[in-house]
Each structure stands twice: as structure tokens, then as C-alpha cells.
Amino acid sequence: MKRTKVLRFVLIAALLLSLRPAGAGAASPWSSYTAAQAAEKAGDLAGAITLYFDAAKGYASSNATNAALMYGHAGRLLAAQSRFDEAAVAWRAEAVQWGLAGGEQEKIAAERKADWVASEVRLFVAAPPEAVADRYDSKAKHEPVTGAYLGVYGERDPAVHDPSDGRPFYTEAFADAVGKQHPLFLLYGEWGDRLPQSHLNAIRAVNGALQWALQPTDGLAAVVDGPYLRSIAQEAGKSGLPIFLRFGGEMNGNWVLWHGDPALYKEKFRLVARVFREEAPNVAMLWAPGDFPPYTMAEYYPGDDAVDWVGLSAYAVRMAELDPVAPAGQGEDSRPLNDHFAEAYALYADRKPIMLAEGGIGYFDYGTGADRKEWALANIRRFYAAMPRLYPRVKALTWFDVDLGRVESRDQGIMKQNYRLTGDKQIMAAYQKATADPYYLSSLGSAAGQVYLDVAEAGIPPHRVELSSYVKAYDPFLTRVEYLVGGQVIGSSTAYDPWVVSADFSPYAGQEITLTVRAYGKSGQLAVERQIRARVGAVRVTLNGQTVAFDYQPRIEGSSTLVPIRHLATATGAAISASGGVITLTRGDLRIELTAGSTSARYGGSTVTLPVAPVIESGRTLVPLRVVEWLDLKVTWDPVTRTANLVTP
Numbered sequence: 117m118k119r120t121k122v123l124r125f126v127l128i129a130a131l132l133l134s135l136r137p138a139g140a141g142a143a144s145p146w147s148s149y150t151a152a153q154a155a156e157k158a159g160d161l162a163g164a165i166t167l168y169f170d171a172a173k174g175y176a177s178s179n180a181t182n183a184a185l186m187y188g189h190a191g192r193l194l195a196a197q198s199r200f201d202e203a204a205v206a207w208r209a210e211a212v213q214w215g216l217a218g219g220e221q222e223k224i225a226a227e228r229k230a231d232w233v234a235s236e237v238r239l240f241v242a243a244p245p246e247a248v249a250d251r252y253d254s255k256a257k258h259e260p261v262t263g264a265y266l267g268v269y270g271e272r273d274p275a276v277h278d279p280s281d282g283r284p285f286y287t288e289a290f291a292d293a294v295g296k297q298h299p300l301f302l303l304y305g306e307w308g309d310r311l312p313q314s315h316l317n318a319i320r321a322v323n324g325a326l327q328w329a330l331q332p333t334d335g336l337a338a339v340v341d342g343p344y345l346r347s348i349a350q351e352a353g354k355s356g357l358p359i360f361l362r363f364g365g366e367m368n369g370n371w372v373l374w375h376g377d378p379a380l381y382k383e384k385f386r387l388v389a390r391v392f393r394e395e396a397p398n399v400a401m402l403w404a405p406g407d408f409p410p411y412t413m414a415e416y417y418p419g420d421d422a423v424d425w426v427g428l429s430a431y432a433v434r435m436a437e438l439d440p441v442a443p444a445g446q447g448e449d450s451r452p453l454n455d456h457f458a459e460a461y462a463l464y465a466d467r468k469p470i471m472l473a474e475g476g477i478g479y480f481d482y483g484t485g486a487d488r489k490e491w492a493l494a495n496i497r498r499f500y501a502a503m504p505r506l507y508p509r510v511k512a513l514t515w516f517d518v519d520l521g522r523v524e525s526r527d528q529g530i531m532k533q534n535y536r537l538t539g540d541k542q543i544m545a546a547y548q549k550a551t552a553d554p555y556y557l558s559s560l561g562s563a564a565g566q567v568y569l570d571v572a573e574a575g576i577p578p579h580r581v582e583l584s585s586y587v588k589a590y591d592p593f594l595t596r597v598e599y600l601v602g603g604q605v606i607g608s609s610t611a612y613d614p615w616v617v618s619a620d621f622s623p624y625a626g627q628e629i630t631l632t633v634r635a636y637g638k639s640g641q642l643a644v645e646r647q648i649r650a651r652v653g654a655v656r657v658t659l660n661g662q663t664v665a666f667d668y669q670p671r672i673e674g675s676s677t678l679v680p681i682r683h684l685a686t687a688t689g690a691a692i693s694a695s696g697g698v699i700t701l702t703r704g705d706l707r708i709e710l711t712a713g714s715t716s717a718r719y720g721g722s723t724v725t726l727p728v729a730p731v732i733e734s735g736r737t738l739v740p741l742r743v744v745e746w747l748d749l750k751v752t753w754d755p756v757t758r759t760a761n762l763v764t765p
Contacts, residue, residue: 145174149186156193165193169206176213184213188226195233195441200590201644203441204234229440232451235589237633237646239599240505240568240614242582247574247665248567249686252508256424257400258325258358259469259511263557263564264503267300267327267514269474272523275538287318290517293538295548297558299324300360302474302514306333308344311351325358325560327402327473327514332364332374332384339384345391353396358560361399362473363388366406366429367416378415385418400424404473410459417464426464427473430456431516431530432495433481434488441590450592452495453477454502457510465509472513478533479543482521493546494592494612500550501614502586505568513556515547571631573734575651575669578625578758583607584614589644591637600632625758626654626672656759657741659687664762668736676727677760678738681710688744688762699730699737703747710739719746 152167172186191206211226245262253261270276270286276293277286284292291297301319303312305328319326330348332339339345352359364374367381374381389401404427405413417423432453439447453475461470477499479492503510519536537544554565568584587597597615598608601624607617615635628651637643653669655677664687670679681699685692690703699710709718715726724746730739741760742751750763 145171145182145186148174152186152189161193161197165190168193172209172213180213180217181219184210184217184219184222184226187213191229198590200233200441201235204230207233228438231455232438232440233590235644235646236586237588237635237644237648238505238586239571239631239633239648239650240584240586241571241574241576242566242584243569243577243667244665245564245567246686247569247667247683248508249667249682251667254467254469254509256469258360258560259425260557260561261563262508262567263555263562264510265300265325265512265557265560266296266298266551267302267472267512268298268517269302269514270517271303272518273536273538275536276517282314282318285318286517287315287322287324291322294544294551296551296556297322299558299560300327300512300514301325302327302329302516304329304331306331307338308334311348311355316355316357320355320357323560325360327360327362327471328352329362329365329404329473330388331372336364336374336377336380336384339387341387341391345388346395349392349395349399352392352399356398359396359399360402360425360427360471361388361392362402362404362427365404365427365473368405368409368412381416382418386422389418389422402427402471402473404428404471405460406430407456407460413460414463420467423468425471425511426460426468427471428457428460428475429473430475431533431535432456432475432477432492432499433530433533434478434486434491448590448592449491450588450590452502452588453499454506457507461507461509465507469511470507470509471511474514474516476516476518476533476535478530478535479540480521480534482532482534483529489540489542491592493542494594496543496546497550497613498586498588500547500553500556501584504553504555504564505570505584505586505614508567569667571650572648574667575653576621576624577663577666577669578622578653578656579663580618580620580622582616583619584616585633586614587633587635587644589635589637591641591643593638594635594643595638595640596636598634598636600634601629603632621652622758624652627652654758656757657762658759659762660764661761668734668738670741671738673728677741678728678731679741680736681730681739682736684739684741684744688747688749688764690747699739701743701747706747708743708746710743712737717743 148167148171152164155164155167168186168190172183175183175186187206187210191203194203194206207226207230211223214223214226250261268290270290276284276289278284287301301324303315363385366372367374369375392399401423402425403418403423407428407430430453434449436447436449477492477495479489480487516535517537519534519539521532521534524531537547585597587594596610599606599617606619609615609617631648631650634645635643651669654672655670657664666680666683668680670677685701690701693700697711701708710730712730712732715729717724717726727740730737744762745751748765752761
């Protein structure tokens with residue numbers, strides 16, 4: 117867990133001297149720079165910002181270091197005017213220039229500044245899981261098709277676990293305290309340890325799964341295919357429990373003994389994976405780096421064939437002293453825990469399920485004696501609201517339920533925080549409410565009863581829906597979010613993340629609309645406003661009266677309704693296959709072959725003409741709805757409700 121996260125601003129005063137022009141070519145950016153300084157001194161910040169940008173653009177083609185410094189000045193002044201998103205743009209441009217100049221640490225610092233102040237707004241509609249089908253399913257061992265298992269490390273929480281006699285034992289007592297069963301349980305082990313039968317029995321009693329963090333504390337050289345490794349693999353196999361084996365976690369951080377030799381680490385991980393696959397088919401191999409430093413993760417990745425799940429150790433600790441905007445002692449910290457997943461998700465989520473292998477949000481800092489409860493409450497709500505919406509391939513979340521400040525001698529960062537949920541009633545209540553979402557699974561083998569679709573990509577169904585949002589602003593304490601269409605408020609929420617409202621979009625069927633999202637801070641001020649374009653579905657499609665869910669809304673072309681073929685096939689019980697550009701739908705003895713871009717189709721050995729050609733949009737193949745009539749279904753149309761109803765014989 118230990119990490120030293122040194123993020124600093126690098127002040128390079130000496131480099132300012134290099135801004136003086138060496139010749140005629142540098143005169144223009146130098147003039148802009150000196151004029152910007154004069155304007156800033158005179159209090160004309162808007163004029164100074166423009167001039168700093170001019171200087172940056174002038175230097176960009178000849179001196180990346182100078183260009184970076186100019187963008188940095190522009191960002192600083194924009195942030196001083198609370199123009200945070202513009203400041204983020206300037207600082208990202210600064211980071212690019214530092215990268216060109218070879219200033220790796222300066223680049224990281226500029227990116228951190230931008231990330232710190234940038235706002236983000238995304239809109240979602242709730243949908244049944246059929247809308248995504250198996251889109252987020254990697255088909256890995258023990259992976260739910262949709263949703264995320266809740267997990268916990270509760271062995272060091274005295275309110276739920278007594279190690280002397282196991283009464284209470286946290287596999288049951290934690291669920292009693294939280295009010296929802298957590299089917300995944302974390303346990304640490306060192307090289308040479310056996311799987312503790314007491315824990316296996318307790319987990320088996322609640323139909324749970326074990327995450328075993330096996331740490332090679334004797335060094336990687338000791339990890340060999342020998343009696344110890346074979347015996348624990350055989351024990352795991354005989355247990356019959358679903359097990360996630362997390363071998364050598366956080367290997368990318370210099371606080372563990374198995375850090376520093378990526379090639380050797382990968383060799384040993386692959387060895388362990390091979391042995392466990394031979395002896396224990398119930399074990400899924402979990403590769404779990406720390407979220408920091410993110411740029412070293414890929415060096416230690418053992419390969420897709422050796423890894424079943426990708427995990428992450430990630431903790432949120434308020435560090436307002438790193439605020440690049442506010443004076444010392446007045447800083448904010450709006451960085452949410454979910455942001456820690458960005459790098460790993462981008463690298464691996466397209467093919468592996470992701471897990472929070474361990475993590476938490478600190479609400480009391482023993483290092484400084486500071487109570488961070490208000491900040492932690494906001495972050496707990498935001499984290500569990502964000503994960504199903506931003507990271508649907510994260511399939512398990514393990515909370516580290518420990519008051520580290522009472523058991524750790526180290527007095528810095530994440531090692532001196534209280535993460536214990538049972539230690540504070542408000543923290544517990546926030547966690548209970550956040551994890552009550554049916555997306556979070558309390559039993560193995562289950563799936564989410566509800567998923568969330570990004571309206572900018574999927575569109576909005578033309579009926580009443582549950583609308584929610586993810587909103588990140590410089591102000592971490594948002595209190596209200598309202599939604600508008602055409603200047604009219606269609607919903608407002610003060611219930612915190614995910615800011616849920618119910619809204620009817622049937623009046624906008626078939627239209628592309630602009631939704632405005634306004635979020636207000638603790639003092640009632642407007643914290644962020646964003647406009648999002650979204651397409652409202654042209655029609656509602658039902659099958660024998662039941663609404664068919666789509667992850668991409670139907671649209672009308674000419675007199676035909678185009679719908680995603682995969683959802684149409686699933687709803688009607690048709691099989692779908694594709695080969696050589698030809699898409700085949702088969703239902704019983706009936707079969708039709710379609711080709712994108714062509715109105716000609718093959719049916720029963722003959723050529724038939726479709727009303728419109730199938731098209732490919734946003735990675736989905738859309739076909740005219742009436743192809744189902746060749747599959748022995750009827751289509752009726754209700755013009756009043758704009759509903760196309762499919763009827764089986």
C-alpha cells in the first residue's frame with residue numbers, strides 16, 4: 117500500500133532568461149511576453165492571457181521550453197479568474213510542450229494541474245441489462261455479465277471480526293453492519309503461508325469468493341515450481357471455492373520487495389499462473405498494480421494469456437495542499453477515486469475485467485490530525501455513482517475496512533488514514549446508500565438489474581426515463597444539479613451523486629436536442645455548466661407489448677425504422693452470424709442474409725429488396741425493422757404513441 121506520491125511544480129527561473137530574443141525571428145514572441153508581463157502588472161489579466169498565448173504560439177515552432185512556460189502563465193491567470201476549464205486547456209498545452217522539450221517531470225506537473233481543475237459532465241439514462249447484452253462481458257473466470265461484486269477486507273475491523281475466536285467473523289458480521297452481503301473477501305498471505313481453512317470455511321458458508329493476495333516476501337528468486345507452490349495450488353483446487361489469486365500486487369511501486377525487475381516479475385507471475393491452472397481450475401489469476409505510478413504499469417504486465425483479471429490498488433486521500441490555484445491553507449481537492457482507474461482501464465478493459473483489488477477513501481488523517489469527513493462523504497457518493505457509468509467493465513470493488521492510523525507507525529499519506537466504515541455513522545450511511553444500487557452485486561453468479569448508457573453515444577429513449585449525471589468540478593462539494601432542454605428545466609436534484617431525475621422525452625422523439633447541465637456548489641454558486649447533444653429515439657419498439665431495450669436509439673430513414681440488429685435478434689430469439697460482409701439472421705427454419713449498404717438480401721434462395729439498406733453507425737449495424745417479417749413476425753404501428761410493436765405468431 118505504501119507510496120510516495122511526489123507531485124511538484126518545477127519553477128525554472130533561469131529559463132526565463134532564455135526568452136530574450138536571439139535574433140529577429142524571436143522578436144515577436146518576446147514582445148508578446150514582455151507586453152503580457154506589463155499587462156499583468158497593471159491588472160489587465162484578460163489582456164495578459166491573450167498575450168501569453170500569443171507568445172506561446174510564437175515559440176511553439178522554435179523553442180518548446182519557452183512555449184511551455186508561456187502556456188503555464190496563461191493557465192495560471194485563467195485559474196486565478198476561476199476560468200478553470202480554460203486553465204486546464206492551457207496547462208495541457210504546456211504539458212505537450214514540456215514533452216517535446218524532454219521535461220518529463222514538468223510534463224507530469226502540468227498534466228496534474230490540468231486534471232486538478234478540469235470539470236467533467238456526462239449524462240446517462242438507466243436501462244435494463246438487455247440493452248448492453250454481453251457488450252461488457254470479457255467471459256473471464258468468475259466474471260458477472262453486468263454489474264460489480266462488492267468486496268471487503270474486514271479482518272482488522274474489531275466491530276466485525278474477532279481474530280481470537282472468530283465471533284464475530286467478518287464474512288457475516290460485515291454484511292450485518294452494512295445491510296448488504298459482500299461476496300468477495302480479501303485476505304493477505306506471504307510466500308510460505310497456507311490457505312487458512314477457517315477463512316475458507318467462513319467464505320464457503322456465505323457462498324462467497326476469496327481474493328488471496330499472495331506476496332513473495334522472500335523475493336522473486338524463491339518463487340519456483342516446487343513442493344510449496346504445488347501444494348497451495350492443490351489446496352486451492354480442492355477447496356472448490358471461486359478464488360482470485362493476486363500474486364505480487366503493487367509490483368510497479370518501489371515500496372514492495374518484488375519491484376525493480378519487470379522481466380523477472382513477469383516470468384514468476386507466468387510460472388504461478390501455469391501451476392495454478394494445472395492444479396486449480398477454480399482460480400482466476402489477478403494481476404494488480406498500484407494506481408501510482410501509472411506510467412510503469414505496462415512494464416510489469418505478464419501477458420493476456422497469463423492474466424484473467426486486472427486489479428488496482430487505489431486510495432483517495434485529501435491533499436488540498438497540492439492545489440495549483442488556491443493559496444496555502446485554502447485549497448480544494450476535487451480529485452475523485454474513480455479517476456485513479458483511467459490508465460489501467462484504457463490499457464486493459466477492452467479484454468479483461470477490472471477489479472478494485474483494495475482501496476478506500478480516508479476520512480480522518482492521523483498525520484495532520486485533520487477531520488476529512490465532509491470531503492470523504494462527497495467522494496464515497498461520487499465514486500460508487502461513477503463506477504457503473506464511467507467504467508462498466510470494472511466488475512468488483514473491494515473496500516479496505518481498516519483504521520490504519522491506529523495500527524501503522526508511518527505518519528504520511530495513505531498509511532495514516534481511517535478507512536474503517538464502522539468507525540463513523542455518517543460514513544457508514546453514505547456507503548450503505550451508495551452501494552444499495554442494484555448494479556452492485558451481493559451474490560456470485562448474479563448480474564445487474566440495471567445499467568447506465570451515456571446519452572451522447574446511445575441517445576435517449578422516446579419515453580420517460582431515469583436521467584442521471586456524473587459531474588466533476590473544481591468545487592468538490594456540489595449541492596444541486598439541474599437539467600434543461602430549450603431553456604426549460606426538465607428536472608432538478610439535490611440528492612447528491614448521481615443526481616437522478618425522472619424526465620419524459622416523448623415530446624422530442626426523432627429529434628436531436630441539446631441538454632444543459634448546471635451544477636451548483638456549496639455556496640449556491642454555479643460551479644459548472646455544460647451542454648450535451650443527444651439524439652432522442654424516433655420510435656419505441658415493443659415485442660408483444662414489452663419494450664425492447666437498445667444501446668443505440670432507433671432512427672427513421674425515409675419511411676423505415678432502422679434498429680441495431682444485435683438487439684433485434686436477441687429480442688426476437690433469432691441467431692445472428694457474420695461472414696465476408698454478409699450478416700445472417702436465422703429464426704427456426706427461416707433465414708435472411710443482409711449486406712451493409714445494399715438493399716438486396718437473400719431469403720429462401722431468392723433475392724428480396726429491403727426498403728432501405730442496412731448501415732453501420734457507431735460500431736453498430738442498423739437494419740430496417742421490417743426484416744422481422746421475413747422471420748415470421750408481424751409489425752404494427754401506432755402513430756399516436758410512435759410505437760412499433762412486433763408480434764410473434
